[in-house]
Amino acid sequence: MKVLKRFPFSLKVEKAFDDNGNLKQPKELSINKVGHALHEIDPVFKEFSCSEKVSSLLFSLGYKKPVIIQSMYIFKQPGIGGEVTPHQDNSFLYTEPKTCTGLWLALEDATVVNGCLWAIPESQKNGLVRRFIRGDDGVYFDRPSPSYDQKDFVPIEVKAGSLVVIHGDLIHQSFENQSSNSRHAYSLHAVDTDGCKWAEDNWIRRKVEPKPLYASGQT
Template sequence: MKRKKILAEVQPGIGGEVVPHQDNSFLYTEPTTCTGLWLALEDATIINGCIWAIPGSQKNGLVRRMVRGEGGVSFDRPSPTYNQNDFVPIEVKAGSLVVIHGDLIHQSFENQSSKSRHAYSLHVVDTDGCKWAPDNW
């Protein structure tokens, strides 16, 4: 029992802010095929930094890409400004898998609570019938 208490005390505040983005921006294929898999190892709530998303935003296509060039890595256009009121929280219990369309605009806020929020994040792309962009970062 003491071990559980120590783990809970050691891990508060884990999880930094992730600014609004689309996964296809970073893992670009033609056609776009990136899918994010986010497995909550602990409950993810508004208090400890769950994912927030703009419902239906995946229907509007890719906003911008991160590309690799001679000068390094940069975005091909400026970051859009999003209305924070358009985002909704995706609170899930430990063991839940959140599947994220590559064009879905999503973010998370820094975990400033005394409770941890560990998760595994994995991104997959189709390996058949699509082309991996040579200028991906």
């Protein structure tokens, strides 16, 4: 599977500045997200992301040759941790056939007040709605977002240390952090490289082949 690397590391600061360009709060509370290849460039994140526990989980889900294609540390800071609109992970990390699975590790308690995940139960059964692609003029969605009824979403409140496994077609979102507490999480996305084709117009592109994970006993 040919995958091109363009952005091994990026830093996102969201809603952190006032009208005069000054930080609203200390720097350590102003970072919203760090990604998208922490598992490749930092040994601590690599150790967890490529661990036997993670690989065993993916093999138990039917993966034949899984790779971690993306990783992000999400801070969801008090006051500036913003909304993430309804989306499907397969929109961003598309393979044929579709194989993306999200692994969302809560590093702090995630509640309705501080911006936990919300999802539409069984929405993955309805297939992929749209794709986010990279063209000659930049990145864009190939079609408008459908309208969603917020009554269809249910909150996924979890304790620190909980791992949420997200089907690539599951419609999910999160709201702004309205509390005085952060909601740190580490998010991984895996795809299968066995008999699956990575879409050349995916927004994320890599210069080197990602290394596959191995089942226990494999080398």
